[in-house]
Amino acid sequence: MLFLAVFCGFLAEYQLEHKIEKDRAKEYARMMKEDLVKDTLQLNSFMANKDRLRKIEERLARIFMKDKDSVNFGDFYFVWGWGANLDVYIPNDVTYSQMKNSGSLRYFKNTALLGKLAMYDWEIKRFTESNHKMMGLFGGMESRHYAEFIIDINLFGRKHGYDVDTSKSVKSAGFDFRMWDLGGIVLSNIRNILNSYNDYQYPRLKQIVSEAILLLNKAYHLE
Numbered sequence: 001m002l003f004l005a006v007f008c009g010f011l012a013e014y015q016l017e018h019k020i021e022k023d024r025a026k027e028y029a030r031m032m033k034e035d036l037v038k039d040t041l042q043l044n045s046f047m048a049n050k051d052r053l054r055k056i057e058e059r060l061a062r063i064f065m066k067d068k069d070s071v072n073f074g075d076f077y078f079v080w081g082w083g084a085n086l087d088v089y090i091p092n093d094v095t096y097s098q099m100k101n102s103g104s105l106r107y108f109k110n111t112a113l114l115g116k117l118a119m120y121d122w123e124i125k126r127f128t129e130s131n132h133k134m135m136g137l138f139g140g141m142e143s144r145h146y147a148e149f150i151i152d153i154n155l156f157g158r159k160h161g162y163d164v165d166t167s168k169s170v171k172s173a174g175f176d177f178r179m180w181d182l183g184g185i186v187l188s189n190i191r192n193i194l195n196s197y198n199d200y201q202y203p204r205l206k207q208i209v210s211e212a213i214l215l216l217n218k219a220y221h222l223e
Contacts, residue, residue: 025107028099029220032117035092036209036216043209046089047202054194057187064184068177074166079153088131089202091124113215120212123205130201133193146186149179 063075096117099105108114156175164173171177216222 021107024104025109026220028095028104028107029216030222031095032099033213033216033222035095036213038092039209040206040213042089042092043202043206046197047206050194050197050202054191057191057194061184061187061191064180064187068171068180069169071170071175072166073157073160073164073168073170073173076153076157076170077166079150079157089127089197091127093121093124096121108219110215110219113212113219116208116212116215119208120205123201123208127201127205130193130196145179146183149183152176152179 059078063071063079066075099107100121105114105117108117153175156170156173160173
């Protein structure tokens with residue numbers, strides 16, 4: 001009888017611990033999903049913004065390719081008011097980082113989910129590297145000169161007004177082209193990073209996030 005009582009106590013304790021782990025796993029899953037849903041919304045916004053910015057950059061690049069004598073006020077109309085977008089994507093990985101650092105990922109028994117979250121973690125690290133490149137690029141002296149150059153274009157345009165003949169050469173109007181070639185180089189570097197974001201990193205991370213949400217929903221019956 002004593003053995004049976006001890007054994008039953010052991011089973012009860014095991015069942016309680018099992019229930020606690022299941023409850024913790026579901027709570028972590030709910031928190032994880034909330035983070036990933038926020039990631040999805042942010043990714044959609046960033047993909048749209050970066051795509052819009054890339055189109056602006058491509059149009060600006062065509063202006064830089066023109067002969068300086070042929071750059072006119074019609075080209076400058078496009079540049080007026082244009083500025084560089086310095087924002088970077090910051091992932092919502094609070095729950096995953098907390099679980100990884102505390103060893104709580106053990107609560108997730110679904111190997112497919114764990115594999116997807118590992119891919120998510122890897123892609124986030126790649127984003128961190130790209131963000132550092134982006135901020136390093138904009139923080140460099142050449143980019144500061146480039147920003148000043150764009151400001152010069154805007155100031156020059158405002159000085160002459162919007163009623164000026166659009167076919168008139170800005171060179172003949174006295175625009176200083178000393179920073180023009182450097183502007184083209186910096187713009188090329190910006191475009192390379194933007195292309196990496198839009199063509200590969202954003203879509204891939206968005207796909208991984210979507211698949212992780214589906215696995216969380218299925219494994220833990222989340223809505």
